[in-house]
């Protein structure tokens with residue numbers, strides 16, 4: 001029997017895609033990159049996946065795990081000699097517990113589905129990102145996804161209580177901890193969180209929830225200097241209800257503002273724009289505190305223009321300004337994207353250094369700069385002409401060389417994937433690389449899982 005037939009025998013007809021069903025999928029959210037390998041395996045349970053991995057292990061068959069394929073680091077790309085394992089059928093929300101504020105979910109559940117199920121029980125799942133309708137819990141654990149509210153509730157890592165995973169040889173690891181405090185030996189789940197699928201395939205998880213918030217206040221403000229921006233961040237951090245501090249520089253804001261007046265809440269031409277969000281449990285008091293905060297930063301001259309959302313509709317509209325990734329795709333393609341972390345005081349100097357470095361090599365340089373400044377994290381999209389993608393290695397080298405001068409991190413939340421793999425050794429201590437190599441080799445000695453990802 002060939003491999004496809006053997007896998008079909010384990011997972012049934014619904015569990016295996018071949019031919020056009022494989023080629024019609026993309027492994028990248030922004031460009032069409034079909035899997036090069038012939039099969040997508042869709043197990044319906046941990047047991048099925050374990051059996052599939054035992055078979056792959058016997059055959060030395062490399063696999064690439066697929067969640068929602070919204071990852072932007074090339075981590076889900078499938079080579080010609082690899083097969084994809086999709087968690088899409090393991091999408092059951094098994095439990096939402098209002099007493100212990102947790103959810104037990106299959107890895108294929110989307111972030112949005114978990115948010116909605118939590119909301120129906122008076123709870124809130126705080127990880128929130130533009131791709132939440134498609135990105136899965138498994139994928140967000142594998143990439144340790146961040147998103148818009150990290151400065152209040154942390155990254156995905158801080159919201160995972162426990163998980164279950166299948167190793168390269170089919171071994172099932174159940175670390176489905178439900179307790180906040182548990183120091184019983186190694187915290188095994190950490191080996192899988194942020195490992196980008198190189199240590200095991202996450203199949204289920206226990207996620208932390210918080211009580212549903214009663215209030216959400218959102219303001220969109222403009223500042224006229226870098227110092228005002230940093231001072232504003234410092235002042236906003238003192239708001240106990242602060243949940244997001246999202247900055248958009250003019251190169252980004254002008255792009256999104258041009259797409260329609262509903263995405264231009266303030267006049268253009270300022271130094272930077274900030275979406276500030278606060279969420280709390282007392283509607284009246286929270287609104288008063290937020291308005292008093294806005295008034296004080298305006299009176300003190302930190303903010304030069306501002307709009308305060310007066311309804312849920314306006315809140316959604318203001319967030320749509322910040323979530324304008326599709327404008328970048330439409331107006332700036334092809335582009336190289338990045339999500340670096342660095343000291344907030346260095347952001348502008350870093351972006352200037354990247355721009356001037358690129359200008360030495362390319363006549364056309366366009367940038368779009370925005371991000372989660374409250375978490376030290378900015379997204380920088382770069383376009384250097386029609387052959388930007390062919391120039392990607394050089395563009396990234398210029399950007400990451402600039403980053404090293406400021407001691408920044410190569411990736412804040414998207415991960416290394418395949419795209420940034422070559423740069424990893426320059427940004428990680430040799431001792432760290434040794435530990436990472438030892439962990440990976442111990443769990444997947446044959447190198448079957450996401451072979452070309454990370455290092």
Ligand SMILES: Cc1cc2nc3c(=O)[nH]c(=O)nc-3n(C[C@H](O)[C@H](O)[C@H](O)COP(=O)(O)OP(=O)(O)OC[C@H]3O[C@@H](n4cnc5c(N)ncnc54)[C@H](O)[C@@H]3O)c2cc1C
Nearest residue numbers: 067068069070071075130136138139140142145146197202
């Ligand atoms: C419009 C847009 C906005 C985004 N905004 C953010 C943001 O604000 N913050 C952020 O952090 N990211 C963001 N992302 C990136 C992306 O959504 C996240 O990385 C997300 O966590 C990926 O989840 P996924 O299910 O799509 O994973 P995939 O893209 O399918 O996979 C990502 C990586 O994880 C591995 N993987 C997937 N599932 C599993 C599993 N069950 N077990 C083991 N390994 C697995 C894959 O092999 C791959 O290496 C954004 C993407 C888009 C398109």
